[in-house]
Amino acid sequence: MTTLIQVKQLSKSFGEREVLKDCSFQIRNGEKIGLVGWNGTGKTTLIKLLSGLIHADTGSVTTFPSTLRIGYLPQSTEYEVHIENELYEHGEKLLHATSALGLDRNITTERTRYGTLSGGERLKLSLAKIWANQPQFLCLDEPTNHLDMRGVNWLVSEVANFDGAAIIISHDRYFLDQTVTKIFEIEDSLLTIYEGNYTDFRKEKQRRIDQQAWDYEKQQRKINMIEKQVSKLKQWSDKAHRDAGKRDNPGERKQMGLREHERVKAKKKDNQVKSKMKRLALELSKNKMEKPKEEQKVQFDFEYSGKRGKRILEAKGLTKSFTTHTLFEKSHFYVKHGEKIGLIGENGVGKSTFIKMLMEEEEITKGSLWKSESIKIAYLSQDVDDMNDNQTALEYLNLSGWENTSRARTIFANMGMKEEKLNKPLSVTSLGEKTRVKLVHMIMQEYDVLILDEPTNHLDLPSREQLENTLTSYMGTLIIISHDRYFIEKLCDKLLVIENKRIKRVETGLGDFRGQKDKQLEPSRKEHLEKLAILETKITELLGKICIVNKESEEYAVLDRELVSVMGMKKMLKENGCAKSNNRL
Known part of the structure; x- marks a missing residue:
């Protein structure tokens, strides 16, 4: 290449x-x-x-x-x-x-x-x-x-x-x-290259971390062993120096040969110490293993007030229209306490509009949308551009009291945002960091329902995975709009689906729902392939005939027009098939 x-x-x-x-x-x-x-x-x-x-x-x-x-x-x-x-x-x-x-x-x-x-x-x-x-x-x-x-x-x-x-x-x-x-x-600040897709990368990175940890521990054990040997040699050397310098009585002072022997032994021990330390320094200069850096841990700590109930939300005949078009109409559905609901549908069908209706920011055209008066709702919108860029993260939270401020700082640290970022204007923070500021703002509230509109947009991968784990154990009600397939499949066992200008409740997760849609498409898919096969057979037949006919003849012109027509039908059929395939939720 x-x-x-x-x-x-x-x-x-x-x-x-x-x-x-x-x-x-x-x-x-x-x-x-x-x-x-x-x-x-x-x-x-x-x-x-x-x-x-x-x-x-x-x-x-x-x-x-x-x-x-x-x-x-x-x-x-x-x-x-x-x-x-x-x-x-x-x-x-x-x-x-x-x-x-x-x-x-x-x-x-x-x-x-x-x-x-x-x-x-x-x-x-x-x-x-x-x-x-x-x-x-x-x-x-x-x-x-x-x-x-x-x-x-x-x-x-x-x-x-x-x-x-x-x-x-x-x-x-x-x-x-x-x-x-x-x-x-x-x-x-350094770039490392891995072969394979994201799953391969995660496996290989973990393997490298594990290997580095093993090599580091092995080297640390060797260093400890050498240091113990050096410590023992130093003890022997100190003893030999003391023995070489003894003059406790006239008999020892006469034993010049013995003192010389101890002096030589002490010098030998000193040389052994120097040799071992030199070899250790040389090895570390060439092959020193750094302790593997621990991956940052992201912790989301959502509290839950513990209020109980059955249905907390119910729609009857819900309709939303604008002057030029209708988003959805005659929709009936409900949401129960503690359910984790995925709200799915193509772009532009009205997912965010429905959430605004739920938050009473958008009017209902027809029907009713009831919600329990006792519940408190926290809403994370997908738009982070509505934040005041002149404010700092802490100013945006508008906290009062030392305890609340201290808790917020702890949550920010757990989410991987450094202390210095908290006192800088939001204008110099990334979109992912702004999303984290909004999440911390939610965490500092008491609520029964979380409405998350594309919560993983701009979040890095470790943060997405940790958010999944935290929301899995959340005991309140979740309504999640997300095009992150893994996120929806892991969290949501119920769906609200907007299609054909209706909002309908589905009693399965996304994986089962997609499987059911695929099964519904199988008969039409089979029919589609049969029609394609007939047209391809017809094209082969026409090509066989046209090859043996005089190009100047009327028969050739008729066959040519029919061939062009059949090939056009085949092209149209293939395009329609692709459109239907792409249109699956």
């Missing part, structure tokens, strides 16, 4: 903080690389360096060719796409990509609707723009944030079929496992 990007001894600092140190690697054509690390370690900085958006302090980034077309998706909750300009420049390419992603054609052509698009719809338009530009190298920063499962499936397929190279920052384990074959990890 040819090299697209060559990086040599790259370093980058912001003020006194060194983000990247002496990074060297190359990216070959066709490679798909996942870039992982804790929030704030420099992942976004690295892909901005590769994209030419910022410059390194030292080192070089060389592209082959120098005019390499780079498709860059920034990490943001807002994506700027000027639709009219894009349609003029790319036309059908953009529309084809948006159609495959599940966007209505009107969304891409009616400029007036752009202000009402969901975060997922804006992201899809940005991805479609990148693909329409036909890049040779992709730099994608959190491309699955806000994407529904159809969008994720499309992106998995597109990345797999993409001929160029890609480097992808993602905290979506499913997406990384499906798309990348190499992992770059940034830790302590």
Whole structure:
């Protein structure tokens, strides 16, 4: 494979903080690389360096060719796409990509609707723009944030079929496992390369940690053994020196030979001590094993007030309409105390709108939405741009009393946010760190229900895994919107599904629900394959006939028109089949 990007001894600092140190690697054509690390370690900085958006302090980034077309998706909750300009420049390419992603054609052509698009719809338009530009190298920063499962499936397929190279920052384990074959990890300003997908990386990293721990303990045992030997030799040497200097009586003073013998023995012991210490120093200078760094532990400590009840939420005939369209209507469902509910559906079907209705921030068009008056609800929105960037993390929490402030500092430390970050403006924190600030704000409250809208967006992978573990043991009610398949499958055993303009309750988890959907598709899939087989047989038959007919004859023209028609039917049937496949939740 040819090299697209060559990086040599790259370093980058912001003020006194060194983000990247002496990074060297190359990216070959066709490679798909996942870039992982804790929030704030420099992942976004690295892909901005590769994209030419910022410059390194030292080192070089060389592209082959120098005019390499780079498709860059920034990490943001807002994506700027000027639709009219894009349609003029790319036309059908953009529309084809948006159609495959599940966007209505009107969304891409009616400029007036752009202000009402969901975060997922804006992201899809940005991805479609990148693909329409036909890049040779992709730099994608959190491309699955806000994407529904159809969008994720499309992106998995597109990345797999993409001929160029890609480097992808993602905290979506499913997406990384499906798309990348190499992992770059940034830790302590250094870049380490692992072969394989994310699951392979976690296994190999743990193996290296275990091996380093074993080698370190082995070396420590050897050091302790040598130090004990040296200590014993020093005791013998001190005794020999004392014996060599004794002059307790005239008889001993006459024994010059004995004193000389003790002096020689003492000197020999001294030399042995020096030799052992020299050998130990030499070995440590060449092969000193550092104690493996313990992985940061993230701890989420959600409290629960312990209030009991049966149904805490019930909808009857719930409808939400806007002037131009209806999101959902005539919906009946309920939520019981203690249930863990996943709220799923494609982008733009009204998931966030329903949550706003539940929080009384959006009006109900028709029907009713009852909730128990005794419950307290904590809501984590997917938008972190609503925070005052001039405030510090502690100012945002608006805490009173030493005990509350001390508890908040402890939780921040458990979540991997350093003390110095707490007193800096939010404007200099990453999106993942802002999400943690919001989570701490929730933790400091008492509540019965947690509503989490894309809670793993911008969280690094260790934080996602720890949040899963904590929420598994949470005794209150959870309502979770997430396109992180692993997250939903691990936590939620019930679903609220928005499809066909209805919100319906499903008494299974996501895995079983998807399995049932697949079974429903099997008969139609079989019929689809049978139709394809008939058309392919017809095409083979026509090709056989047309080969032996004179090109100038009327018969040839008839056969040619029929062949074109049948091939068009086959193409249409295949496209419809792909659309149905991509449309599965």
